[in-house]
Amino acid sequence: MRAIYKKELRSYFINPIGYIYLGVFLVASAVLFYFTVLSSATYSTAGYFTFLVAALTVLIPLLTMRLFAEEKKMRTEQLLLTAPVTLTGMVLGKYFAALTVYAAGVLGSCLNFIPLSFIAAAERADTTETLRSTIGPVPGEIIGGVVALLLVGAALIAVGIFISSLTENQLSAAVVSIGVIGAMTLIGLLTQITDANGQPWIRFAWIRTVLNWVSVLGRFANFTNGIFDFAAVFYYLSIAFVFLFLTVRVYEKRRWR
Amino acid sequence: MIRIEHLVKNYGSVCALDDVSFTVEAGEIVGLLGPNGAGKSTAMNILTGCLSSTSGKAMIDGVDILSDPLRAKKLIGYLPEQPPLYPDMTVWEYLNFCYDLKGCRLDREKHLREVCDTVRLGDVAGRLIRHLSKGYRQRVGIAQAMVGDPKVMIFDEPTVGLDPKQIIEVRNLIRGLGRAHTVVLSTHLLSEVQAVCDRIVIINKGRIVANEKTERIAAAVSGSRRFRAKICGPQAAVLQALQNMPGVARAEALAERDGDAGAYALETSEGLDVRKKLFYLLAERGWALVGLEATGVDLEDVFLSVVETSEQSGAKRAPRGARRTRRGKETAEETLGAALYEEADSRRKEAAAGKTDED
Structure with a gap:
């Protein structure tokens, strides 16, 4: 597992894909941060994190599309399959490599908060002693947001890896991943569509509940308000577990075809 | 291992x-x-x-x-x-x-x-x-x-x-x-x-x-040997003479020509080398020998025949379900080597009978 982890991590940076991913992620996060926080003159980062999760729809497939599809296409997977490594070890090695690059991007994007802290510091200096503590971003919101972002990534990377293991074409892996991850993140938004009378477009409350329950974004909201939601943590980790498990099964099944 | x-x-x-x-x-x-x-x-x-x-x-x-x-x-x-x-x-x-x-x-x-x-x-x-x-x-x-x-x-x-x-x-x-x-x-x-x-x-x-x-x-496979000869002379007569040579199991004219010489393929039985005899025979008849090479039997032939033999005998066997129960290690081993020797044997017998046939 260590060997595969190291190899994958390196190959992200031998190929341009790792740099492209990190570059796009950092630029996207900076742009989103500018529009959702800085230019709208707010200290609330909830909008920023929400949009960033939506952007993951496109970004995560960049990380995961090649992981298994390329091995299959290049016929290199036989090397991994005949090596004394378990299938679980192989899948986890690749998973953690993608997760590491992802986490690096998320931590890098934390630079965005530095200008915000300067602004807050400047504003605090201008106000009276009593108001001072109410000014500036809430650390809990930011920490919650970053932790949730990591958790969402952990779940979605597993989804992307699973899809990559189904095909030998990177492009179709990417397209299908975008579709599936997009559906998983944005499905909750359907519940917020209203018609002309202000009635929800989906009439049945229970459908809205279910959609919100399934939605990745729906679970996300609590974190960005600084609430640590154990149910959501469990939900994200379950998704990661289920899809990694399925990926192992894909390989197991191919042995038994 | x-x-x-x-x-x-x-x-x-x-x-x-x-x-x-x-x-x-x-x-x-x-x-x-x-x-x-x-x-x-x-x-x-x-x-x-x-x-x-x-x-x-x-x-x-x-x-x-x-x-x-x-x-x-x-x-x-x-x-x-x-x-x-x-x-x-x-x-x-x-x-x-x-x-x-x-x-x-x-x-x-x-x-x-x-x-x-x-x-x-x-x-x-x-x-x-x-x-x-x-x-x-x-x-x-x-x-x-x-x-x-x-x-x-x-x-x-x-x-x-x-x-x-x-x-x-x-x-x-x-x-x-x-x-x-x-x-x-x-x-x-x-x-x-x-x-x-x-x-x-x-x-x-x-x-x-x-x-x-x-x-x-x-x-x-070394039981029989093959030669290719290029001989100037009337084709039918040459072929007839080759076929009648002692030790030659098979002779046939090939389509290939080299100047006024025709090409012939010879197959002998029991590893006989007929090259010297061939030379004297042709000299006697006044036909010029312009080329002669030993080609040997390639394993390819044996391989193909082994494969074919096994296919034929496979077809004769009982349907798969019934076969598996009685099939053991020995049966697999039996079919194999046997096929090879049968092949070599049949070639030898053919040769002994002096039979000529077209492949």
Whole structure:
């Protein structure tokens, strides 16, 4: 597992894909941060994190599309399959490599908060002693947001890896991943569509509940308000577990075809 | 070292391997031979744990590949049909990765140097695999199989796509490996097994049709000899004279012509050399002999006939379900060698009867 982890991590940076991913992620996060926080003159980062999760729809497939599809296409997977490594070890090695690059991007994007802290510091200096503590971003919101972002990534990377293991074409892996991850993140938004009378477009409350329950974004909201939601943590980790498990099964099944 | 017992593999309704059993002793080089699609790769994939069998057992050094795959895989170095190379890595990086992947506990630097030296990769160690030629890539693939010094090495068509010089190099390399390792290689080239292997296992349509020492197969075919002669003279008369020569089992005129000479193929029985007699016979008749060469019987012929024989006898056998119950190790062994000798025998008998026939 260590060997595969190291190899994958390196190959992200031998190929341009790792740099492209990190570059796009950092630029996207900076742009989103500018529009959702800085230019709208707010200290609330909830909008920023929400949009960033939506952007993951496109970004995560960049990380995961090649992981298994390329091995299959290049016929290199036989090397991994005949090596004394378990299938679980192989899948986890690749998973953690993608997760590491992802986490690096998320931590890098934390630079965005530095200008915000300067602004807050400047504003605090201008106000009276009593108001001072109410000014500036809430650390809990930011920490919650970053932790949730990591958790969402952990779940979605597993989804992307699973899809990559189904095909030998990177492009179709990417397209299908975008579709599936997009559906998983944005499905909750359907519940917020209203018609002309202000009635929800989906009439049945229970459908809205279910959609919100399934939605990745729906679970996300609590974190960005600084609430640590154990149910959501469990939900994200379950998704990661289920899809990694399925990926192992894909390989197991191919042995038994 | 390798034991395969009653291996059956079905892909859906297609039967890729049907009750295949054979063993390979330590230090032996065994060639799996068969036409394309005979089940060689399937057998190798099962042996290396890539694929599961429908039923049957594959053991490496007493370790069952299915029940203890990690331990069994440590004993194997495998070169698939297409070498599993990462084009973005340098040769050295790649071999290091293989070293880590196999969890080796040798002196890394020294061991990898040795492997590189054995397959003569030293001068390209720092180059990206994507820039290497086919021959070098194949060698990197072999090097990969050698990393960790496994007891058993399995090569799937190791010389496909190489030029003649590289083929010889790879064969010598495999010969060399065979001294300290157990080697199984697959090929559809008879000359290859003949050049490299101690023993030949012929597979056709998922079944073993022959399992013999290489020398015995060679001996089985040396019973008859073939010559090609170019003779100036009236074709019908020449052919008649050739056919009537003592010791000649078969003679036929070939379409090929060389100036005013016609080409003829001769086949003799019991390894008789009729070249001198032929010369005097032609001199007597006043026909000029402008070319004569011994072509010998190639293993290709034997192989094809063994395969055909097994197909015919296979058709006569009971339906599969009934067969499996009574089929054991011996039956497999019976069919195989027997087919070879039958073949050689029938040629001899034909020759003795002085029969001529068209192929």
